[in-house]
Amino acid sequence: MDLMGSLPIRERATIAGNIVNASPIGDMTIMLMALDAELELASDGAARRLPLRAIYLGYKTLDLRPGELVESIRFRRRPGLLFNFEKVSKRTFLDIASVNSAAAIRVENGVIVEAGLSAGGVAPVPLALEKTEKLLRGRAPDAETAWAAARSAAGEATPIDDVRGSADYKRLLLRQLVLAHFQVLFGLSGELVEVPA
Ligand SMILES: Cc1cc2nc3c(=O)[nH]c(=O)nc-3n(C[C@H](O)[C@H](O)[C@H](O)COP(=O)(O)OP(=O)(O)OC[C@H]3O[C@@H](n4cnc5c(N)ncnc54)[C@H](O)[C@@H]3O)c2cc1C
Incomplete structure (x- = not known):
């Protein structure tokens, strides 16, 4: 954790912000990608799931619809991983x-x-x-x-x-x-x- 940002940044920054910020060097994004995380996206009652790996289409370009929010992020717990x-x-x-x-x-x-x-x-x-x-x-x-x-x-x-x-x-x-x-x-x-x- 000490390698990520500073104490104030770690206190304020969110994981969804790290993902949607779409920096090619976001630390949490890289960790969640290796864990093959899935995003739950929602907007105006509509919901869908998307693998984190699929959301980045190009530099700072995301498969995210207008108004869509990352509601949760999940990955499978695998014994022995x-x-x-x-x-x-x-x-x-x-x-x-x-x-x-x-x-x-x-x-x-x-x-x-x-x-x-x-x-x-x-x-x-x-x-x-x-x-x-x-x-x-x-x-x-x-x-x-x-x-x-x-x-x-x-x-x-x-x-x-x-x-x-x-x-x-x-x-x-x-x-x-x-x-x-x-x-x-x-x-x-x-x-x-x-x-x-
Ligand atoms: C001094 C400094 C040091 C930093 N060090 C690091 C570092 O070491 N490692 C690192 O990875 N990053 C670092 N960052 C970058 C940044 O702080 C992180 O990427 C952080 O996780 C962003 O989260 P946030 O909640 O502040 O997002 P914001 O900056 O508030 O949002 C980023 C984007 O995501 C969108 N967004 C936020 N939440 C959601 C949501 N739930 N659904 C949909 N869209 C959403 C916002 O609208 C915005 O477009 C640093 C930044 C600063 C200023």
Whole structure:
């Protein structure tokens, strides 16, 4: 929590505001995207549900009708689901991310059976790394998989050069954050240090 905004911002900001603000680097948005959250939207008595992943159509462009409000946000609780969030910003505290990423992974019998992976700051919208999620399913959570996921994620990203860093730097950050998920969730460390040829 210390990595998100400042105390006054954390006291005032809402999660629906974070989602509808549609910043490509919203922290809660990235976490909820990895958890495959669903939005309940309502306007004038009409209600509908929409996966969070489906609401972003382009930079700051949302599939939200005039007057429609986010009434609630839900995601399924899955026993055994491991979750991690990583954020790199120019200043450690009180700063918006240069790149952030979340992972929600469930392993059964030594194999990844469920994988949610998202990243912010690497595309015009908060990005669900769907190709990398697919790549992860059915594989052991080992160093080889971590490197494959890190490279795949970097390939899915389309960052731009801006005040937070060059596109190349952000791609590198994303790769490192995906490796960090594996380090935190599966206790890998030494295996992740060396870049295989
Ligand atoms: C100094 C500072 C630091 C910040 N640091 C961070 C940070 O570290 N991480 C981060 O993610 N963000 C950060 N932010 C951005 C911002 O505070 C957050 O995105 C926050 O969650 C926005 O929530 P809000 O309730 O203030 O939304 P608002 O700014 O009030 O609203 C944003 C948009 O959402 C719409 N909206 C709000 N609620 C709903 C709803 N229920 N249904 C439909 N539309 C709605 C509003 O109409 C508006 O268009 C920071 C901002 C500042 C000023």
